[in-house]
Amino acid sequence: MPIWVRRFTREFEDNAFLKRLGQFEGVVSKVLSLAMVGVILVIIIDLFIVLAAALRVSPENGFFGATLSQVFGLFLSVLIALEILENITAYLKKHVVQVELVIATALTAVGRKLVIVDLEKVTGTSLIGLAVAVFALSISYWIIRTSHRS
Secondary structure (H helix, E strand, O other): OOHHHHHHHHOOOHHHHHHHHHHHHHHHHHHHHHHHHHHHHHHHHHHHHHHHHHHOOOHHHOOOHHHHHHHHHHHHHHHHHHHHHHHHHHHHHHOOOOHHHHHHHHHHHHHHHHHHOOOOOOOHHHHHHHHHHHHHHHHHHHHHHHHHHO
16 A cells, blocks of 8 residues: 555544644634634724714714714624634633633623614514523523532
């Protein structure tokens, strides 16, 4: 059997294959981290543009007026992106997905949706769905937190 065939078959042995798979996961995690940094920078730039535009509005209508929920939404978007980056970083360090952090990120995302929702355009069914999501995520978070304490 040629030497290249032996080397190729050795790469598919369990230990070598798992090592290569781990290296692939590491590369993907690093690429995701860099992409998330880019996303965070874009959101921050967008936030500053919205803030600058909101501050140019005449003070008689209030500085933020109708854009206040948009500003809060962008702030929460930055926090959500930072939490996702923290998830990726934790995975790179420990090779474990931290369920508590994932649920906290999901809670923040649903909370952001509640902050920016236009009550005149959304249906009651959608609001009930958001309420159920908040309730389910809150219960899940509570269960995870209490199980970690004991």
